Amino acid sequence: MRVPALAVGAYGLLHLAALDTYGDTGQPEAVPLPQLRRRYPTARAPTGRRINQLRYELWASALRSESLAGFTSPGAPDQKPEKLPPHLASATFHATN
Numbered sequence: 001m002r003v004p005a006l007a008v009g010a011y012g013l014l015h016l017a018a019l020d021t022y023g024d025t026g027q028p029e030a031v032p033l034p035q036l037r038r039r040y041p042t043a044r045a046p047t048g049r050r051i052n053q054l055r056y057e058l059w060a061s062a063l064r065s066e067s068l069a070g071f072t073s074p075g076a077p078d079q080k081p082e083k084l085p086p087h088l089a090s091a092t093f094h095a096t097n
Helices: 005-022 047-059 065-071 088-094
Strands: none
Touching (some): 005 047
């Protein structure tokens, strides 16, 4: 099975960055382990956990509630359309016998 060189390089850089940041036995703490895995922690963080940590670091600032404030809707709009005042010219030309 052949793996593209870019994927191999990204995988290696992820592991080197984790080794530099957390040490050889360190674990990222921002994203906690699932409850089932807390009983048997591994010596080093698995690749999936490192990818989740990277996602957390990249997206944490963008997903804060302040950054989503522009998407909230104002109060409920009026359900009925606004009634327009009668316009004499259009009423005159519209009226037919």
